[in-house]
Amino acid sequence: MARWSPALDARDLPFRAALQSASGLPCFIDNDANLVAMAELYFGEGKGIEDFLVVTVxxxxxxxIVLGGRIYRGTRGCGAEFGHMKVQIDGALCRCGQRGCLEAYVxxxxxxxxxALRPGTQQQPPPARAAATARAFPADRTSAVPGKPVPALCLLFRIRTARKPSRQPSGAAPA
Incomplete structure (x- = not known):
């Protein structure tokens, strides 16, 4: 089930079932950051590491989030919507419809x-794309004018989970 995506107009779409039906093959659908974390866990820098974070921009x-060698999804399957953490009250418009999300800045x-807002910008986007973006992100201090694609950024952080020390009576020698 595709709960929400800025690329889709509707919510809660049975995307997996539609893909399986069209392809005749089993399909697996997940959040892109979770899939990058899985790839790192099985084939990349996370191989052999039990606990780590992957940030994608x-x-x-x-x-x-990988904890104990497994993807952490949270109680509702949306465990790490990091881009929608608020960093500025009433800030830039995000594609989720809210304002001030980290994603709306980076x-x-x-x-x-x-x-595009910098003085002296020379490169102009195709008019149709600029018009579509202007409708999606109305002109204000947060207007958007796309140009060339920005390369993806992926960071992997190894984390150490806190382990509780075993309790021993005061003055007892370790076993």
Whole structure:
């Protein structure tokens, strides 16, 4: 079930079932940051590491969490919507419809918006794309004008989970 995506107009779409039906193959759908974390866990820098975080910055800001060698999804399956952490009250417009999300300042569309607002910007986007973006992100201090795509950024942080020390009676020798 695709709960929400800025690329889709509707919510709670049976995307997996539609893909399986169309392809005749088993399909697996997950959040992009979780999939990057899984790839790192099985094939990349996370191989052999039990606990780590993967931060992705591209069309949004994602966080894949691996704890105990497994993807952490939280109680509702949306455990790490890191890009929607509020960093500025009444700040820049995010694609989720709220204002002040981290993503609205560091995702590709935000960086392109900021670059386009700089004096002396020479590169202009195709008119149709600029018009569509202007409708999606109305002109104000947070207007967006896309240009060239921004390369994805992926960071992996190894974390150490706190382990409780074994309790021994005061003055007892370790076993």
């Amino acid at each position: 591209e069309a949004g800001v994602g966080l894949g 995702a590709d569309y935000a960086l392109l918006r900021e670059a």
